[in-house]
Amino acid sequence: MAIILVTAQNSCTAETAQKILGPVPYAQGFHFFMPDGHYTGETAMSLCSFLRDLGSVDVQSIKFHFDRGDFQKWLRTTVGDEELAQTIDKLDKKTPEENLREKLTDIVQKRIAELQLTH
Numbered sequence: 001m002a003i004i005l006v007t008a009q010n011s012c013t014a015e016t017a018q019k020i021l022g023p024v025p026y027a028q029g030f031h032f033f034m035p036d037g038h039y040t041g042e043t044a045m046s047l048c049s050f051l052r053d054l055g056s057v058d059v060q061s062i063k064f065h066f067d068r069g070d071f072q073k074w075l076r077t078t079v080g081d082e083e084l085a086q087t088i089d090k091l092d093k094k095t096p097e098e099n100l101r102e103k104l105t106d107i108v109q110k111r112i113a114e115l116q117l118t119h
Contacts, residue, residue: 012083017118020081021047030074032057035064047079047115051108059097066100067093084111 012020029045032053042057044050054062065071072085087107095103 012115012118014118016080017115020079021112021115023049024078028078030071030078032061033064034058034061047081047084047108047112051105051112054101054105054108059101062101062104063097066091066104071104081111084108087111 023046026043026045029043030050030053032040032042032044034040040057040061042053042061044053066088069089072088075081075085075088084107088104091100091103091107
């Protein structure tokens with residue numbers, strides 16, 4: 001019995017790429033919170049604004065959401081990017097805060113570039 005693995009990379013259509021890159025309504029945006037529950041004032045309404053916010057929001061907020069799987073859930077259910085969610089799922093949960101921002105921004109930046117080539 002052979003198992004064939006198919007990667008989603010470069011398999012999304014231009015229409016899908018456009019949808020993933022497109023904005024979502026504010027209410028469905030990613031609202032960054034601190035571990036103590038207060039809102040940081042940052043809401044990402046697209047992958048591009050998510051990338052921007054990852055670069056500026058407090059790293060404790062990033063770690064908080066990463067540990068809970070919030071980024072992956074938003075990417076899957078709201079943005080519609082299962083591939084990016086899976087890539088983030090593979091990051092080590094023990095990644096130190098100081099490296100986490102860099103790793104996440106690198107992953108998201110690469111995915112945006114890949115999607116822009118498709119669309």
